[in-house]
Amino acid sequence: MDVSKLWGGRFTKPTDQLVEAYTASIPFDKELYEEDIRGSLAHVAMLAKCGIIPAQDAEKIREGLHAVLARIRRGEAEFTIADEDIHMNIERQLIEEIGPVGGKLHTGRSRNDQVATDMHLYLRKWIVRFVGLLADLQEALIGQAKANLDTIVPGYTHLQRAQPILLAHHLMAYVSMFRRDIERLQDSYKRVNTLPLGAGALAGTTFPIDREFVARQLGFERIYDNSLDAVSDRDFVVEFLAAAAIIMMHLSRLCEELVLWSSTEFGFIELDDAFCTGSSIMPQKKNPDVAELVRGKTGRVYGHLMGLLTVLKSLPLAYNKDMQEDKEGLFDTIRTLDGALRLMAPMIATMKVNRERMRQAVRQDFSNATDIADYLVNKGLPFRQAHEIIGKLVLHCIQQGVFLPDLPLETYKTFSALFEEDIYEVLKPERVVNARNVYGGTASGQVAGAIGRAEAELAAVREWAANRAERDKF
Ligand code: ARG
Numbered sequence: 001m002d003v004s005k006l007w008g009g010r011f012t013k014p015t016d017q018l019v020e021a022y023t024a025s026i027p028f029d030k031e032l033y034e035e036d037i038r039g040s041l042a043h044v045a046m047l048a049k050c051g052i053i054p055a056q057d058a059e060k061i062r063e064g065l066h067a068v069l070a071r072i073r074r075g076e077a078e079f080t081i082a083d084e085d086i087h088m089n090i091e092r093q094l095i096e097e098i099g100p101v102g103g104k105l106h107t108g109r110s111r112n113d114q115v116a117t118d119m120h121l122y123l124r125k126w127i128v129r130f131v132g133l134l135a136d137l138q139e140a141l142i143g144q145a146k147a148n149l150d151t152i153v154p155g156y157t158h159l160q161r162a163q164p165i166l167l168a169h170h171l172m173a174y175v176s177m178f179r180r181d182i183e184r185l186q187d188s189y190k191r192v193n194t195l196p197l198g199a200g201a202l203a204g205t206t207f208p209i210d211r212e213f214v215a216r217q218l219g220f221e222r223i224y225d226n227s228l229d230a231v232s233d234r235d236f237v238v239e240f241l242a243a244a245a246i247i248m249m250h251l252s253r254l255c256e257e258l259v260l261w262s263s264t265e266f267g268f269i270e271l272d273d274a275f276c277t278g279s280s281i282m283p284q285k286k287n288p289d290v291a292e293l294v295r296g297k298t299g300r301v302y303g304h305l306m307g308l309l310t311v312l313k314s315l316p317l318a319y320n321k322d323m324q325e326d327k328e329g330l331f332d333t334i335r336t337l338d339g340a341l342r343l344m345a346p347m348i349a350t351m352k353v354n355r356e357r358m359r360q361a362v363r364q365d366f367s368n369a370t371d372i373a374d375y376l377v378n379k380g381l382p383f384r385q386a387h388e389i390i391g392k393l394v395l396h397c398i399q400q401g402v403f404l405p406d407l408p409l410e411t412y413k414t415f416s417a418l419f420e421e422d423i424y425e426v427l428k429p430e431r432v433v434n435a436r437n438v439y440g441g442t443a444s445g446q447v448a449g450a451i452g453r454a455e456a457e458l459a460a461v462r463e464w465a466a467n468r469a470e471r472d473k474f
Pocket of ligand 1: 025029085111115319323324325
């Protein structure tokens with residue numbers, strides 16, 4: 001009989017080795033050791049404070065947990081699948097450290113509320129880090145936007161030249177996208193920062209515990225108000241995975257533009273050598289591998305979101321072993337997002353903008369066509385008629401192989417008598433850009449305003465993150 005299991009009392013046979021290997025989570029949930037020990041320290045402090053265990057026992061357990069923590073941090077702890085998961089590995093090591101009194105730690109607690117608490121603490125820490133990393137990326141984008149407040153690029157729809165815009169305006173669109181990502185993470189923080197501990201296995205506990213005390217110790221702002229929900233809720237993980245999937249989607253869109261823009265065909269930007277790689281056969285190659293990989297790794301993050309939603313679908317209350325499957329996808333998502341965000345900020349900050357190439361691009365296209373239509377409208381023509389006239393004018397240019405500023409005024413007049421000499425002023429890209437002087441538009445004053453607002457928000461976000469990072473210090 002296998003007496004060595006922490007739950008071995010009821011069993012008459014040792015666990016089949018295949019079962020042991022199949023059910024163990026220690027190979028991956030060792031990632032949670034800090035959170036597990038931190039949660040245990042708060043729990044044991046509460047047990048003593050409520051008179052559930054003697055103060056001197058609690059003190060021994062506290063010292064023992066610190067010894068175990070130090071050993072793990074030094075890389076000297078041995079984890080074993082015989083002890084299944086991080087919770088029982090740590091409890092075993094505690095008992096080895098201080099003797100049977102270590103067995104008092106698990107009073108009034110279950111692994112079900114324990115693992116949920118670990119996951120909340122863990123994700124709370126990472127959400128704050130990701131808010132900071134998103135702010136770093138925003139800062140890099142804002143830096144490039146400020147340096148390019150007078151750089152005009154073609155704006156596209158359908159990937160066809162549409163209207164000229166400021167490069168700064170284009171970059172600030174991403175700042176707005178990442179602002180929504182930050183808001184999503186900040187919103188989910190409320191639910192992540194809710195304490196499940198005290199729910200026991202599913203129904204609560206017979207011991208006179210003080211959940212509020214534990215919540216305060218661990219910096220939780222709220223506690224779960226239903227014990228079944230506390231142990232079976234993984235919404236907060238799903239929410240994070242959804243937010244991560246959207247962040248990756250945003251990064252992937254940005255990366256796609258970096259890949260396109262750094263191609264010879266566009267030639268709008270050049271990524272720094274430190275953020276590119278070469279080819280083993282073609283000596284001339286400089287490939288935007290990082291941008292491509294971020295784009296590619298978006299797939300696995302989407303997969304983890306779908307994976308967990310599917311694990312949770314139809315799960316009866318309360319805890320089920322299926323829920324152990326919440327971890328690997330989450331940890332991989334965190335690694336993937338962390339790796340991508342850490343690289344994106346310096347890659348954006350160091351990219352070179354080929355202003356001359358962009359200038360040429362906007363002078364050799366018809367992206368000012370809308371503005372001449374608007375010109376005729378300002379002279380009283382209905383927009384639909386103006387649209388028709390300019391369409392014919394553009395067709396004429398294409399047939400002649402010229403652009404709108406190249407046409408003499410006489411030609412303009414054959415299309416509409418309303419054209420005057422001032423049409424040439426209207427065609428200038430600077431004029432086209434600055435004419436879009438509405439809130440949220442590309443006129444330089446509007447973009448400067450957007451940059452100012454984004455910088456103020458950035459400062460507020462940094463403060464939000466710094467305040468919350470305090471809670472995670474351990
Ligand atoms: N390793 C488990 C998990 O990650 C911990 C909770 C186990 N609880 C249980 N009753 N088997 O979900």
